Amino acid sequence: MSTAIAAKGFSQAAFDAYLAARDEPAWLLDMRRKAWARFQDLPLPSVRDEEWMRTDIRLFKLDRFELPDALGHGEASQGQVPHALLAAGVNLGGRAVVMNSHALSAKLEPSLAKQGVLFGSLQHLVKEHGDLLRPFFERRVVDPHKDKFAALNAACWSGGTLLYVPKGVRIEQPLHALSAISNGGVDLDKTLVILEPGADATMLSETASTDTTGGGMHCGSIELIVEQGARLRYVNLQNWGHEVWHFAHQKGHVGREGRLQWTIGALGSRLAKVNQHVAMTGPDAEVQVNGVMFTEGKQHLSYNTHQHHQAAFCKSDLLYKAALQDKSRTVWRGMIRVERDAQRTDAYQRNDNLMLSRDARADSIPGLEIEADDVRCTHGSTSGRVDDQQLFYAMTRGYTRREAVRMIVAGFFQQVFDRITIESVRDALSEAIGRRVSDIKGL
Amino acid sequence: MSDYVAVAKATDVADPGSMLVEVRERLVVLIHAAGHWYALDDVCTHDGGPLSDGPLDAAGNTIACPRHGAKFDIRTGAALTMPATKPTKSHEVKLDGEQVLVRLSDG
Numbered sequence: 001m002s003t004a005i006a007a008k009g010f011s012q013a014a015f016d017a018y019l020a021a022r023d024e025p026a027w028l029l030d031m032r033r034k035a036w037a038r039f040q041d042l043p044l045p046s047v048r049d050e051e052w053m054r055t056d057i058r059l060f061k062l063d064r065f066e067l068p069d070a071l072g073h074g075e076a077s078q079g080q081v082p083h084a085l086l087a088a089g090v091n092l093g094g095r096a097v098v099m100n101s102h103a104l105s106a107k108l109e110p111s112l113a114k115q116g117v118l119f120g121s122l123q124h125l126v127k128e129h130g131d132l133l134r135p136f137f138e139r140r141v142v143d144p145h146k147d148k149f150a151a152l153n154a155a156c157w158s159g160g161t162l163l164y165v166p167k168g169v170r171i172e173q174p175l176h177a178l179s180a181i182s183n184g185g186v187d188l189d190k191t192l193v194i195l196e197p198g199a200d201a202t203m204l205s206e207t208a209s210t211d212t213t214g215g216g217m218h219c220g221s222i223e224l225i226v227e228q229g230a231r232l233r234y235v236n237l238q239n240w241g242h243e244v245w246h247f248a249h250q251k252g253h254v255g256r257e258g259r260l261q262w263t264i265g266a267l268g269s270r271l272a273k274v275n276q277h278v279a280m281t282g283p284d285a286e287v288q289v290n291g292v293m294f295t296e297g298k299q300h301l302s303y304n305t306h307q308h309h310q311a312a313f314c315k316s317d318l319l320y321k322a323a324l325q326d327k328s329r330t331v332w333r334g335m336i337r338v339e340r341d342a343q344r345t346d347a348y349q350r351n352d353n354l355m356l357s358r359d360a361r362a363d364s365i366p367g368l369e370i371e372a373d374d375v376r377c378t379h380g381s382t383s384g385r386v387d388d389q390q391l392f393y394a395m396t397r398g399y400t401r402r403e404a405v406r407m408i409v410a411g412f413f414q415q416v417f418d419r420i421t422i423e424s425v426r427d428a429l430s431e432a433i434g435r436r437v438s439d440i441k442g443l
Numbered sequence: 444m445s446d447y448v449a450v451a452k453a454t455d456v457a458d459p460g461s462m463l464v465e466v467r468e469r470l471v472v473l474i475h476a477a478g479h480w481y482a483l484d485d486v487c488t489h490d491g492g493p494l495s496d497g498p499l500d501a502a503g504n505t506i507a508c509p510r511h512g513a514k515f516d517i518r519t520g521a522a523l524t525m526p527a528t529k530p531t532k533s534h535e536v537k538l539d540g541e542q543v544l545v546r547l548s549d550g
Contacts, residue, residue: 047493053510054491058463058470 009066010152012040018067018156025130031137035144035154042148054331054363055273055302060245065186065217068101068158082208084178085428086237090204093173094119098159100185108175115169122160122192132164136194141223142249146275149247153221157190165199165230174202174233174422181244183214191222195230197255202233202422209241209268216244218269224252224260228282231259235425239432240268242297248274256282256311263290263420265429266301267436277306280314280342290416291320292429294436295328295360302331307349309342309375318349321416323409323433324360331363336377338370345375353383354412356405410434447537447544454541459501463493466545471534473543474517476501481517482534482545489513489527 015036019029044062045052081097081104094108096119106120118125126133144154161177179189193203209216218240226232232252240246246269254260258280266272278287293301307316322330336347353362366379386408394404413433420426450464456475463485464473470485472495485495487508497509505514505523513527520533535546 047491056470056486056491056493058493059465059468 009063010156014067015155024127025134027134028126028130028137031144032155035151036156038145039148039151039155042151044148051304051333052273055271055300057245057271057273060271067156068186068188080180080182080210081178082180082210084176084206084208085239085432086204086206086235086425087176087178088424088428090176090424091173092176093171094175096120096161096175096177098161098177098179098187098189100181101158101188103159109173112171116166117169117171118162118164119175120162122162122190123158125162129164133162133192136192136223136225139225139253141225141253142221142251146249149219149273150221150249153188153190153219153249156188157221158188160190160192161205163193163201163203165195165201167196168198169196170200171202174204174424177203177205179205179207179220181209181214181216181218181240183209183211183216183241185216187216187218187220189218189220191220192225193223193232193234194225195227195232195258197228198230199227200231202235204235204422204425206237206239207268208239209244212241212268214241214243215270216241218244218246218248220248222248222250224262226252226254226258226260228256228258230255233261233263233422235263235265235422237265237428238268238272239265242268242270242299244269246272246274248272249277250274251277252279252287254278254280254282254285254287257284258282259285260287261290261421262287263425264292265432266291266293266303267432269299269301271300271302273302275304275306277308278316279308279310280316281310283311283313285311285314287314287316288419289316289318289320290419291318291322292413292416292433293320293322293330294433295322295324295330296326296436297328298326299328300331301329303333305332305334305349307334307336307347309336309338309345309347309372312341312343312345314342315346316348319416319419320351321354321413322352322362323354323356323412324362325356327357327359329361329363331365333365333367334379335367335369336379338368338372338375338377340371343372343374345372345377347375347377349379351381352412354409355383355385356409445547447535447546449539449542450545451543452541453538453543456543459499461495461499461506463495464545466534466547469547470495471545472506473536473545474499474506476504476517480536480538480543482536483515483517483520484532484534486531487511487513487515487527488522488529488531494531
């Protein structure tokens with residue numbers, strides 16, 4: 001039974017009213033209440049915490065935002081939906097749009113629905129398929145107690161996207177999900193992707209603002225469950241307006257002989273703090289993580305990555321590349337963790353930063369924690385400016401300085417683009433980066 | 444250059460003492476020392492540490508980062524000791540009666 005919500009903000013009264021209006025299974029409401037209790041107990045992270053010492057959020061004011069209206073009335077309308085970069089020219093198998101945490105639309109090819117595939121609003125589908133989805137929720141892939149933002153998302157997620165692919169079903173066409181906010185809006189998105197054993201799918205997920213200079217808050221979570229022998233290609237492009245606060249916990253569980261290719265593009269937001277975690281839970285699992293970042297102005301993007309080897313004979317390979325201009329800043333903290341039983345692990349992590357301004361700053365902190373004694377774990381990190389010799393060479397061949405810099409930046413990212421097997425994603429990221437490169441100042 | 448913004452009452456900050464204030468979406472440490480007022484960006488240029496949490500030496504005109512001990516001149520923001528090598532931004536401060544006002548140096 002739905003009731004109107006009068007209480008605002010993230011108060012107990014607002015939460016109670018929010019739950020009363022949701023009409024969800026009792027087990028889910030119970031999970032939300034437990035997470036809410038944790039949310040209330042936890043302080044906001046501070047620069048005194050090791051993980052947050054390079055990401056200062058003292059200017060972030062949670063009380064300036066509020067829970068989305070559970071009835072979905074008001075601000076959301078199809079006319080406002082921003083352009084989706086990853087969907088251009090792609091033959092999609094399904095499409096879902098969420099606006100200000102409210103599901104706007106969802107479509108799935110009937111042929112896929114016939115095979116048992118579920119795709120669309122998590123908020124709606126969990127009501128219809130609660131028994132199927134409950135075990136995956138109970139796995140708590142993202143720990144709702146990790147920090148205040150994880151607890152807030154677990155308690156109050158709204159809208160959201162679900163992709164469920166039954167055992168052995170292979171989907172050729174990518175599925176696309178767009179989550180958007182208007183100026184000052186709140187996105188409490190939760191993405192849940194489940195590939196049953198032997199399934200195969202590609203999901204393209206992106207976030208955007210209706211106003212590229214607008215503000216707002218995203219407090220989200222992504223859970224990718226790749227069961228035995230399944231293959232998932234997952235792309236997540238963060239393209240919020242430049243005043244949006246972005247907090248996210250993202251985690252993949254990859255089972256025996258599972259394959260996950262996870263590509264992130266981070267272009268927008270005022271400040272982003274993302275925990276991206278991949279866990280190889282069964283032997284012979286393989287994970288490839290690709291990251292592309294381009295920052296400008298006073299943007300601050302902070303990514304904590306974690307490659308967790310829990311089983312033997314697994315492989316993980318992470319490559320993050322960032323180009324920074326103006327007074328922007330990136331922080332990458334990467335950890336490869338190998339458990340005692342994860343013998344014959346093959347793990348690699350690398351972060352390269354291209355500094356396009358003297359005032360930009362990149363912090364790159366790779367790390368290894370290895371309990372097993374028969375592994376290959378390596379890491380690397382580079383940070384540098386555009387090479388003057390390369391510039392000089394290009395200019396002797398007739399290019400202007402600006403053209404030469406553009407070419408060098410494009411070449412810098414090419415290494416990561418070459419790893420992305422989905423052509424439309426490569427093109428979209430390349431175009432988005434190219435647009436920004438053309439605006440490089442001070443050349 | 445931006446206008447002055449009222450950030451505190453003079454009685455809010457002991458002498459010697461400091462206080463964290465927000466000025467136009469920017470964190471600034473307001474310092475009261477030997478009868479004078481100063482304002483610096485609340486950021487150590489070495490590691491981004493919050494200077495407002497660090498010890499103030501009014502006699503020596505310095506404030507230190509609590510993380511690695513880098514010292515900055517409270518009058519100019521100049522980095523005085525390693526590991527900081529770049530100055531932190533210094534802002535103008537004036538009193539208007541009991542009100543302390545800060546003007547950001549780069550708007």
